[in-house]
Amino acid sequence: MGNQKQITDFTVQRNIGLGGDFVQLHLHSDCELPAIFPGQFVQVHVPSSIHGWLRIPISIHDADPASGQLKLLVQKVGKGSEYLASRREGEKVNLVLPLGKGFFIPEIDLKKEVLETHRAPYRALLVGGGCGLAPLYYLASKLKEKGFPFDILVGARNKERLVLANELAQLGPTGICTEDGSVGIKGLVTEHPLWKGVDYTHVYTCGPTPMMRAVAAKAHEMKAVCEVSLENTMACGLGACLCCVTASAEGHHLCVCTEGPVFKADTLGW
Ligand SMILES: Cc1cc2nc3c(=O)[nH]c(=O)nc-3n(C[C@H](O)[C@H](O)[C@H](O)COP(=O)(O)OP(=O)(O)OC[C@H]3O[C@@H](n4cnc5c(N)ncnc54)[C@H](O)[C@@H]3O)c2cc1C
Ligand code: FES
Secondary structure, three states, rough: OOOEEEEEEEEEEEEEEEEEEEEEEEEEEOOOOOOOOOOOOOEEOOOOOHHOOOOOOEEEOOOEHOOEEEEEEEEOOOHHHHHOOOOOOOOOEEEEEEEEEOOOOOOOOOOOOOOOOEEOOEEEEEEHHHHHHHHHHHHHHHHHHHHEEEEEEEEOOOOHHHHOOOHHHHHOEEEEEEEOOOOOOOOOOOHOOHHOOOOOOEEEOOOOOOHHHHHHHHHHHHHOOOEEEEEOOOOOOOOOOOOOOOEEEEOEEHHHHHHEEEEEEHHHHH
């Protein structure tokens, strides 16, 4: 996945408010884009008067490199993300892309049962919340393209904070959990009945760290491979400053922007 990076101007084609703090940006570039894998991210230029000299990392929410189309999901949390979320139709946004290593989708013959376990060779569960659902949307669309079976679990504090649930439901079976029970099942994503009913082989998760830790523990119990996408604070996004490092299970430093942001959960020192 060490694909070539480029710095490219994109034009905003649509800016869609998704409720709450969330905005979906539809971008287009006239340049041919390189291959883009689910879980990779872009570094967005924000004027230095607003955000200093640093770009901001945003996950690739959807992409069609052949036609130069790219989507980002932006949650307004500070000056940089507010600037990005306020870009209107026709305005330019400069991106460095594609960065990092994304989710691993195995090459599997779906007809072949794994003999030792009598399990299906692949069945995935995608679990996310908030802007963590952005990369999971692109992953779900790639799994669907390949004909791989998967379910999606979306978590939110309440109905007002629920995002992308309808869009994800168009890609695959989608369960919803809200902490106050205002939509879907009341409780945390790890309490959804899907965990009991299906023997997943792969679990992919992105969202708040406590949620990802709990999801990784559930995946471990069912002996599923679990990949988590970290959103550590970043500066260069290119492996130079080491401000994004996290500890590995063996206590080494892992550079999240180049070795991740997606890691196998059991390689992390959680
Ligand atoms: C690999 C990666 C992918 C990301 N994908 C997305 C995405 O798809 N959509 C999206 O909206 N955001 C995403 N983020 C987070 C986004 O980069 C930050 O929200 C943004 O940089 C904040 O900049 P700001 O100037 O708006 O806010 P700041 O003024 O820099 O910060 C405002 C508040 O947000 C908090 N914050 C800043 N960065 C992060 C972070 N990385 N994680 C959690 N809290 C943070 C700060 O602690 C502070 O409380 C991603 C981050 C990473 C590392
Ligand atoms: S952000 Fe600079 S090394 Fe990762």
